[in-house]
Every structure is written in C-alpha cells, then in structure tokens.
Amino acid sequence: MQPNPPSAPNQFAPPHRGSSGNTGIIFGVLALVAVVYLVDHASKGEAAVFGGVERHISVTDFHGAQCTAVFGGCKIDLRDAQIQGREAVLETYAIFGGVEIRVPDDWEVVNHNMTIFGGVSDHRRHFPRGPDTKTLILDGATVFGGTEVKN
DSSP states (O other): OOOOOOOOTTOOOOOOOSSHHHHHHHHHHHHHHHHHHHHHHGGGSEEEESSEEEEEOOOSSOOEEEEEEESSEEEEEOTTOOOSSSEEEEEEEEESSEEEEEOOTTEEEEEOOEEESSEEEEOOSOOOOSTTOEEEEEEEEEESSEEEEEO
C-alpha cells in the first residue's frame, strides 16, 4: 500500500453550482418589478423615489389621494382639507421609506394599511367620536418602512 501524498495547504474546493446563485437573481428581478410597478402606480398621486415630497392639501371636498415612498419620504398635510361626505381614502405605500400624514383634530382615522416588517403609528392628541365625525381610511402597504399619523 502506498502512502497518500500530502495535500496542498489552503486548497479550496470549487464553489458548488446550485440554486443559491439563482435565488439572488430571482429576488433582484422581483424587487425591480415591484419598484417599476410602484413607480407606475404612483403616477396617480404623489411619489418619492430616493427623495422627498411635501404636499399641503386644502380642498373643500377631499375624497382621496395616493402617496408612494420608495427609499424616500412623503409628507401629506390635510389639516386645512374638508370631507363633504362621511369618509375619504388615502392610499399610502411606504417601501423602505416613510409617510407622514397630518389630519385635522376632528377627523377619525381608520387603518387598513397592510404592514410587513414596518409600522403604522397614530400620534394624534385625541380621537374624535360622534355621528358627524369625518373618517379618513388609510389603505395601502408599509414594507420595511413607516407610516405616521399626527394632528
């Protein structure tokens, strides 16, 4: 029996050619498709992609709006707006970004926002109730970001 030759120091095996390299490519393509979709979807409202948007809305018949923040931030000030009906819908999409919403003291805010690894916080001073209370419905999604409601 012959002795085994000594192995060379610091010799590494070739990388395993499996599906792990494809996972990164698939994730990258899905992220790109999501960003393209959100930017196109945001054309219906305000959009902040790697930047910021600040809007002051003071209409007398507010029924809804849309704001998208992708690696950026949106500030929407509705304190001078009025709802003529019973409710209005604000769609917010915060993906690796943030949305700040300021509402009048007499509005109720109902959160229907889907949150994944993010948060929606309500920092209003008081919460109005009553038969004539106007309601702002928050719809949309927060993914790795934040949405904040203030007075």
